Each structure stands twice: as structure tokens, then as C-alpha cells.
Amino acid sequence: MKTLKLFTAIAITAILGFTSCQSEENIQTGTNPNANSSTSPTASNYERAAMNDGSDDDFLDGNACTELLFPLTATVNGQEITLISKLDFSAVLDIMGEFNDDNDSVSFSFPINVKTSSYTEVKVNNQSELDALKQECESAEAQGKDAISCVDINFPITMLTYDITLEQTGSVVVQSEKQLYTFMTDLQSDELFAVNYPINATLSNGTEVQIKSDAEFTDSISECVQFEDEKDEAAETAVEVEAILSGAKFTVDSYIVAGVNTANDYVNYTIEFTNDLKLIAKDTVNTTTGEIEGTYAVSSETEVFLNTTFASNTAVSALGNDWVVSTYSNTLISLHSKTDASVTLTFKKI
Template identity: 85%
Template sequence: MKTLKLITAIAITAILGFTSCQSEESIQTGTNPNANSSTSPTASNFERAAMNDGSEDDFLDGSACTELLFPLSATINGKNITILSKLDFSAALNILGEFNDDNDTVAFNFPINVRLSNYTEVTVNSQSELDALKSECESAEAQGRDAISCIDFKFPITMLTYNVSLEQTGSVVIQSEKQLYTFMSGLNSDVLFTANYPISATLSNGTEIQINSDAELQDSISDCVQFEDEKDEAADAALEVEAILSGAKFTVDSYIVAGVNTANDYVNYTIEFTNDLKLIAKDIVNSTTGEIEGTYTVSSETEVFLNTTFASNTAVSALGNDWVVNTYSSTLVSLKSKTDASVTLTFKKI
């Protein structure tokens, strides 16, 4: 689902920063029966897509409605860390990802400064204040006022303005998301607008598009929002798969290559997925055989992936692959090769 950003109750009563973009030369005469009001779906689409994106630090504050401002310090899983820039996010992620079956905790050393979805910067003095902002964020989502972050416009964008008689009164050249948000959120009821199409944009799946009308804008947003929803569903499923695997032992229930089931090749082995992302293959029949170690990771896009790796030239090397998770339950995880759908593997929990 799309990233959430907070729409606060602060009213913006004037459009700031645009007077230098408007001149006598930019004003064109004419009428436009398709001009949009401040309450139109097009106005909402542009405004929500232009909100400040606070999603990059969600693993710390749990809310895309707040962008953490630097410097700040926090205690993460009992370890103190100072974050001076986004470059320090990797250190925080390493602490959080050390084990996949623990309860991660992030305790900020308040006060901290955050930037809200409307670009306002505020000081947060306690966890309760931060929780209140998160609650407002969840309310915005429930009411359909959450941000649309799956589309990035390419600037400049020109907005043509009209009066209620549909006569053009001017034009505004917008150079950034913040200016676009300010323009849309500051529109008066007696001002209408239309975008001077075409507009170029990039979707969250990397596709670059050209938008030629309000209808195409709506279609593009609907498509990319659906893509984001699928990504969120897959991310939730990935967490479930990782929880099933972590700290558990499995046997190879089936391993099919080109229609041939070779599970008997692994009948003597158990495969343990440890909570620190390691694999341990153990021969339960021949105790003199040493353990074979490997690694695993669970990830997702619009599907759930499991990567397994064992050292080459071992009895279980063939089980190492980039897998797509087909189905899963509390006792079975069924996989197919990412590159060859004829190769499938099913792990059964002991």
C-alpha cells in the first residue's frame, strides 16, 4: 500500500513562493471548462503525491508521516547509537537485523525534531507525542487522506489558474514537490486550475511515463497504488515465512528437477534455519559427518523470495538457490526456482 504521510490540520491560507513565477507575459487569455477546484479529485491527487515523504526511516519511528531530522540518538536493542545522516541508517539496520526472532526496541533520546507531511518542522519531546503523530497518520489512512508516494513528478510543472467564470487569470511554474504541495493546499475556493500537460513522472516500479490529462493522472496513480498494495502484502507474507523458518528444523519433503523427485538424496539430513540467518544441514544417520553450514535471507517485491546458499561440493549444495515462495503453512514451505519453474523444493517442519 502507499506510504502514509500526515495531513495536519494546519490551514495554509496563501500560496507562497510563486509570485516570482507569474508575470504579464505568462498570462494567457481564454477559458477552460475542465478547470479543477481545490476540492476536486485532481487537486487531491497532486496534493497527496507532493507531501513530504517520511517513509525512509520507518524502521525507526514506525510512521511515514514523520521524517526524522538529524542529528539524533537512540537506544536500539540495548545499544546506543548516534545518527548524523542517512548514512548511519545501515548501522541501525544491522543492529535490528542481527536476529530475526527477537522483539526489536527503539528508544529515542528526546527531544527529537521531525518534519511532517506538510513540511512543517516540529520538536517531539516524548514517546507519547510521537505516538500521537503516528495515530494521526493512521487516521489519515483510514479516511483516505494518506499520501500517494508511488509517483514522482518531474519538474518544472506549469499550473494554469482560472476564476469561477472559467477565465484564465495566470500561470504558476512549480519547481519542486514542496511548491506543488503549497500550491494545492493553499488554493482558495474561488480559484480554479488545470495542469499544463503533458507531465513526466516516474512510478515506484521504475517505469517512466508521460501524463496527458487528469484522467491519465488518475489511472497512473491507481495502477501504482495497486502495485504498492501488492508489495505491502508480500512484505507481510515475507515476515510470516521468516517467522515459520526461524529457529526451526526441516526435512526435504520433495525436491523436483525436470519432473524427477530427488528428495531421497536428502532423507538423512535435517535443515535448520537459525535466528541469525544461518543454515545448518546435519546428517542424522551418520554422526561422523560434519555439519554443513549455509545462509538464508527472506525478501519480497510483489512475491516472497527465499535465498538459500550452501558451500559448493557438499551433499546439500543443490538446495542453494534463489526461490520464489509458492505456498506456506505452519509446517510446510513450498518453493520454486526463480529462474527455472521446473525446479521445486518443499521443506517440512520437524
């Protein structure tokens, strides 16, 4: 899941379902030296944080800036599938995850409908139009006009409004991200606003925060963007690690438990990582011994994980664990246990 989403140039000409209310009595009267203009950094932060999140379906359209609308039909790795809701994503991921050394392909049965970061619904008639939306997304990302999806504001919140003399003109209770986006994009050059702090928010790292100022909101964004960057970097590393493992055979170069290297217990074994996420351990000396099968999976958060599983009571059962990838190269994968960093394992490619 990317953090960034598209800030499109499409203007909203009609606002539907905007139910924010302006109070008859101002929550805060008088002047406010902290009021912000529509072009202020605070306005940009709140506008970008309120954009529509289109990142959940990136594995289908490769575009965090558009949300695919249902129903739609796609051909995934040669298999046609109709998606009625997000519940059907798992079927797509199962097809894509069948092999880890192939190039996944997705083609849509056009036309399809998408919702942009500005909550505008667009009919896409062909791949060229879909590619154009992706290019808009990349342009917005390069200009810092993309969405910030790693901070979820807990609604409702109240926005105080002011004129250019800093006299308060009213207050607006905002109930949703869409209403907040509308409020921010409707601000005129002669209108100012201030957030009625404190507000609460949840960051993508799971942290719940109380925000008491514009500066604290900026700090929260910086914190969660850094977390998302670390996740993206780990995801890229996971792809590299999986590519090194897939279809290759390894030996146990070291296996340290309680300070003792027990690699000699596995000196006769090769461990093969197949492209369909299976493990095959084979005794190369005693060829009458049958193969020992298991499974593996590479995943990531801010670190890269390798889960290995073998059946119990086999010669290689102890190699099954939830591992953290410590270091890697084209020939060596060094791991430590997720629950006990003193337990380490190193695979060497044959």
C-alpha cells in the first residue's frame, strides 16, 4: 500500500452529500492570529490528508490515485475474474501468488469506472485513458500535491472561519474526509480558517495521537510518512530476497542456537525454495531417504520476514521458524529468529 494518492486538476462543480453545518453561535469569537489562508502549508496538509484513498487496489491498476469502482471484470494472468466488491481481492491475490517468479499481468474489460483523489467519478474507456490517469498521479507525486493517506483524522472536527481582518465569521462541523476535502477546496482567497484543536488521529503505524496545533499535525504527518517510507523500502527488499530464494537450492551455512553452531547436523542436506512457495529438503548422501517438504513465505513491514515450515519430527524440523532477514546477497541469506535474536540461521546458495 503506497502512501501517495492523486491530487487531480478536475474541479468539483457540484458538491453532493455535504452535510457540514455552520453554527449560529461561533465557537471562538474575535480574532485569531493563527488563522490560515487557502494557500498555507496547513491548508495543503489538511487537503491532502482528506483526499480519497485509492491505494487498496494498487496490485490491480498500479495507481494509488484512483479507486476502482465495482463491478468490474479483469483478466489476471490469463484468468478472467469478475469483482463485485473488495472481498474479491483475495481471489486475485491468490492467482498472482501462485508462482513467485512470473510477471503478473492484469487487463481490464473496458469501460471501467474509477474515483479520483478529488472524489470525482470518471469513466475510463480504454488502457490509454487509464495510463493517462497514472501519469497524472506520478506528476502530482513529483509536485508534492499527492494525498497523505497515513494519517486518519477522527471525525467530527470543527473548522473556524475568518475574514481577512481575522474576525471570525462562523464555524463548520466536518463529519468525514470528503467533507473536509470539500471545505478545503472551497476556501476563497478572502477566507481564512483555523482548526478547533485538539483533534484526535490514528497514524498508519497504529499510534493514536491527540493533536493540539498546526505544528503538531505537521509533525504527525512527518512521523507517519517516515514509517510508510520504511515500509516501502522493506517491501522492495522483500521482492529482492524472494527473487534470490525462488527456484534455488541452499545449504545450511550456520545455525546457531544457545551459542552453539549446529550446522553439521544439516551438512548432507540441500534446501530448495521452489517457485510455488514450497520447500524441499533432500539428503544428498543417503539417497534412499525421501524428500522432506515444507512451505515458505516472504513478507515485510518495516523489516523483511521469512517464514519457513517443515513437518514435525523430521531431520530439518528445527529450521522452521519465523525469521527476520538480517543481511542478504545473491549467495547468502542471514536470518535471526523473530522471537529470539540470538537464534540465527544462514543459507548459502549452491
